[in-house]
Amino acid sequence: MDALSTVLEATRLKSVVYSKFPLAAPWGLDIIQDQNSQFWRLVSGNCTVGAPDGCIIEMKAGDLVFVPHGSAHWIADKSTSLRMPSPEFVKARRAGIPVFDSGGDVTTLIAGHFEFDYLPLHPFLKDMPSIIHVRQYVTENQLLLKQVTQLMLEELDNERPGSSVMLKCLSEIMFVNIIRAYLEQAAPGSGFLSALNDPRISKALKLMQDAPQNNWTLGSLASEIGMSRSVFFNQFKKLVHETPLSYLTNWRIRQAQKLLMMDSGNISQIAANVGYQSEAAFNRIFKLKTGQTPAVYRRNKFFK
Secondary structure, three states, rough: OOHHHHHHHOOOEEEEEEEEEEEEEOOOEEOOOOEEEEOOOOOOOEEEEEEEOOOOOEEEEEEEEEEOOOOOEEEOOOOOOEEEEEEHHHHHHOOOOOOOOOOEEEEEEEEEEEEOOOOOOHHHHHHOOEEEEEEOOOOOHHHHHHHHHHHHHHHOOOOOOOOHHHHHHHHHHHHHHHHHHHHHHOOOOOOOOHHHOHHHHHHHHHHHHHOOOOOOHHHHHHHHOOHHHHHHHHHHHHHOOHHHHHHHHHHHHHHOOOOOOHHHHHHHHHHHHOOOHHHHHHHHHHHHHHHOOHHHHHHHHHHH
């Protein structure tokens, strides 16, 4: 499995598609800070997004905006339109109260969010920009986004057996294509996504992720990917924003969390499975990273 797929499994990507929204101008929404990553896909019409960094994004039909960190932002037909707080909008829709149906030009959006396991925060998520704007050009991944959106619309317009599962799977496919399209469009020079585009650093990530139980050292990793220790260390830190062995430690803790939640074996077995021969050392590092011992973490997950 490639490095990105392993990361997405470890962060336990989950997705939710809210609905298709037809909004008649004038309309506007203030989106409050959220722990989830929101997306907006413009199906038809035009709209404007106020990005978390203060920039204004003009969306055209087919464009997608992704807010990775759940930051507060706004979306409206025009920047001057009055905006409703998103909780009030959701409450009105659930109560069947008409909102933004004044008869003006209609904009149609698909909205939803992605959820991740945030503890500890993976560099893949941490290194993303505050907002990603994927434009409707004709690259392969943007065409795939268009096709995924069309399938979503069909499921939203014609609810059939299994529609909720279809929407979940389609939105997860959408997420991967957002990342691919962003890499095509922006080609970031540093950060975890850029590391995925570096063949040797990506190979090192895959080695650690596939076999965290191995006794990896800086030297053994560098040897496996054909780099000197110093060049590997500097390139890895530049792209991933942490050292190789720091990344390995954090990855081991994430894998241990997964095993503890599955109630898979005793603590000493889990410690060995993620690369720690000493249960005491594992307990100490796990508590340092999560604030809890492995036993307490498992108990809290099962009885919270």
